[in-house]
Amino acid sequence: MTGNPFLDSLDWLGDPLRWSGPDGIPLRTLEHLGYTALGVLVAALLAVPIGLYVGHTGRFKGLAVAAAGAARALPTLGLVTLFALLLGIGLTAPLASFVILAIPSLLAGAYSAIESADPATVDAARAQGMTELQILTRVEIPLGMPLLIGGFRGATVQVVATAMLAAYVGNGGLGRYIFQGLGSQNYPQMIAGSLLVIVLALVLDLALLLTQRITAPPGATAP
Template structure:
């Protein structure tokens, strides 16, 4: 309990929030890493997932690929890419993209599959093209499931973005690894609490977005 109190004191000390290595800067770095990782993963996974969900083809392959990606150890990936690519952001960023793809892929194809086939058939009967059906029918109705995938991917990347510090980058992981190295356990625990607080705040934000984007009849 005393360590937790010391960690809270460390995390709320205004002196630790200022400067180029303060909590404020590390927090922004952590958010930037998360945004990059999830954003790149979304550009890859969402179009593929929507195509799979709309056409109902390749679902088995998509599920297998997502499951295989989930089984990969993130720390192992960061270490491997760090050895191959050297110190920098590219190595952990690739690992974050790999980590985020399964949830985004699953959310995208589930968004299309969840739509009642009769609704899709009715849209086709009205002369809508396949692209119109996807963008005007399936995607709006399945948006909550797509956001669910985004929420899952974002929380996973936030939780593991601290590993960027493992190969010389910033983020809240700097406090964790520095605290471990110097046996400054209040700083180490304080960094962990900041990651948890950030994850909760982002989860609340995305949950609000999910509720706002839910079709009125399904809310």
């Protein structure tokens, strides 16, 4: 121990014992990724079809924007606590919170992606006899793919940064280090857990940013 919490957190991370066993960093990281992936996937199944419909038809856009804005304003810790009281300790409470947290970015990304398609291109496809479903899947989605991926990027980064709250109600993930450190006043462990969450969020953000650029249509720049 150096007396410097940050340096001590690096020593904590460098301890080989932290990288093996049921409480090791690799397993906790996989748990954290699992919570994130599950939350984003469930949210995508709910939000993306609605966003595609809103973007393609232009209907209910005001309602979608208002609902997304309202969901962004909800405090995640408050939601986890409320759902834990209603549903009990377990994964259901934090998962429901992560889904609500991810929906606004996914919804906005989906309808923005469709709206970004050049109207002249869409009209040309319609004039060639394409059905509305063909226009959506063959024209609008490919042209707006970077924005759609951007919605997943925003949702993923938000959820991975707050998935530590799963440990608040008795689950695993990297948040376990933070809450264990809080309970025992082990501040280097808390900092180490926070650093692991930050690094994981940055890695996922970079991976999805590269995906955005790869999926950008030729001649376009991914936002």
